[in-house]
Ligand SMILES: CC(=O)N[C@H]1[C@@H](OP(=O)(O)OP(=O)(O)OC[C@H]2O[C@@H](n3ccc(=O)[nH]c3=O)[C@H](O)[C@@H]2O)O[C@H](CO)[C@@H](O)[C@@H]1O[C@H](C)C(=O)N[C@@H](C)C(=O)N[C@H](CCC(=O)O)C(=O)O
């Protein structure tokens with residue numbers, strides 16, 4: 001593809017000249033990683049969090065880069081195009097380079113619930129007869145794939161290559177997660193969105209965002225920069241940050257549709273909790289729906305409402321969407337019931353790795369726990385350190401027994417991470433080895449107890465140093481259940 005064809009639509013972001021003379025240049029591929037450059041590629045030199053891409057220009061040129069696209073002039077032997085927002089230009093170019101996307105795309109942002117909402121929206125679309133996919137933390141799920149993933153929001157080149165493949169496979173509807181990193185780094189700027197959703201805002205990623213306002217503003221890019229004006233913005237109404245999300249979406253000229261107890265689009269009137277399910281009365285456009293949601297956890301109602309809001313806003317009849325809620329399967333590792341002991345105690349895996357999520361999950365299981373709540377959890381290394389004592393305190397207050405263990409220590413010293421948690425968990429029991437911690441939790445189970453193994457959800461590895469060791473909370477629970485037969 002010629003550079004001038006890639007540049008269409010991104011011209012507003014260009015500065016300086018260069019395109020006139022370079023427009024006819026044939027571009028074989030795009031990348032921001034010099035290690036992936038092949039002959040004829042455009043190499044985007046991006047200033048990153050760890051490295052500066054401009055130090056890899058020589059490497060890219062040696063590998064055959066045809067043009068360097070960058071934010072500041074550089075001297076090199078191949079043509080250079082200087083642009084104002086290189087990350088945005090990369091995303092827009094990637095969208096044009098790969099060309100095809102599923103016709104109906106939605107994105108959801110929020111601190112917690114994105115994976116669940118992407119999954120539920122895919123399931124509702126599928127129930128309505130659409131070929132639907134989800135893209136996010138747990139990877140890619142479509143009618144023909146279930147691929148494990150790494151980033152919540154893939155980088156724009158990988159993302160658009162994937163969206164083109166999905167479109168070619170016949171996928172017409174796709175729901176994706178918009179992480180704050182992804183939004184801040186313009187990873188989704190080339191995605192054509194039909195609607196967007198917001199779940200909630202809590203503490204996370206304070207290692208990356210200087211303030212909570214910056215974190216919220218990154219999330220709000222979804223509404224103030226990416227969603228086309230006038231498109232439906234589905235916003236959970238009952239979060240402390242809902243009003244701010246509604247304000248941004250309204251000021252951006254969107255069709256704001258709120259869902260929740262104070263929702264105007266889907267209004268939640270009543271909820272009854274049972275052990276593995278809950279019943280909700282939902283009002284929509286003058287009709288009352290009684291919905292049996294086959295999932296535990298108050299927060300799943302919020303996720304179900306946002307998903308139904310997105311599905312209805314992209315053409316699914318409300319009655320079809322409400323019916324589909326009754327068949328929902330939870331996203332892998334999100335308050336997933338892994339085993340029930342002989343004595344009736346329940347063991348769940350959950351992906352709560354931030355304070356609000358841990359709090360919500362522990363509160364959610366209390367109504368059906370007649371015995372004790374036992375939680376096994378840790379905090380990731382090389383991530384927001386501030387959340388460690390907060391999560392420790394949450395577990396100390398809301399669980400009867402808190403077992404503090406390791407969760408992806410990465411480059412940090414595991415004992416130090418644990419002691420930062422333990423500082424706020426005076427009742428906590430520290431067991432370094434995660435497998436032993438889970439064994440201890442299972443061994444304690446008596447009738448009426450609930451065990452929550454939190455933090456890793458669907459993950460299949462434990463990252464220690466630079467190495468990912470095979471590990472599954474799911475498998476460890478089953479092994480311990482077999483051993484202790486509680
Ligand atoms: C902190 C962060 O978000 N980093 C992401 C960012 O990297 P960066 O631009 O800061 O990269 P860098 O390492 O500083 O390097 C700068 C530039 O030099 C280039 N380079 C580097 C080395 C080399 O030899 N040659 C070369 O060209 C790099 O490709 C890059 O373009 O852009 C990269 C491409 O999009 C991402 O892969 C990378 O994600 C890293 C791996 C990561 O761990 N990100 C996590 C924190 C993340 O994004 N998480 C979110 C949220 C998760 C959640 O929901 O909670 C997610 O969406 O997954």
Ligand SMILES: Nc1ncnc2c1ncn2[C@@H]1O[C@H](COP(=O)(O)OP(=O)(O)OP(=O)(O)O)[C@@H](O)[C@H]1O
Nearest residue numbers: 111112113114115116137299334350351352357360
């Ligand atoms: N609506 C919600 N409100 C509060 N907590 C929630 C909500 N939905 C999910 N959770 C909690 O957060 C955990 C992660 O849920 P989910 O994977 O759906 O969110 P996410 O936003 O995709 O998270 P991540 O950013 O880590 O990918 C769940 O296991 C549960 O503990």
Ligand SMILES: N[C@H](CCC[C@H](N)C(=O)O)C(=O)O
Nearest residue numbers: 353379380383407408455456
């Ligand atoms: N997407 C999140 C996942 C965290 C999961 C938890 N197991 C951890 O490693 O902290 C992150 O990379 O920050």
Ligand SMILES: [Mg+2]
Nearest residue numbers: 114115137152
């Ligand atoms: Mg997610």
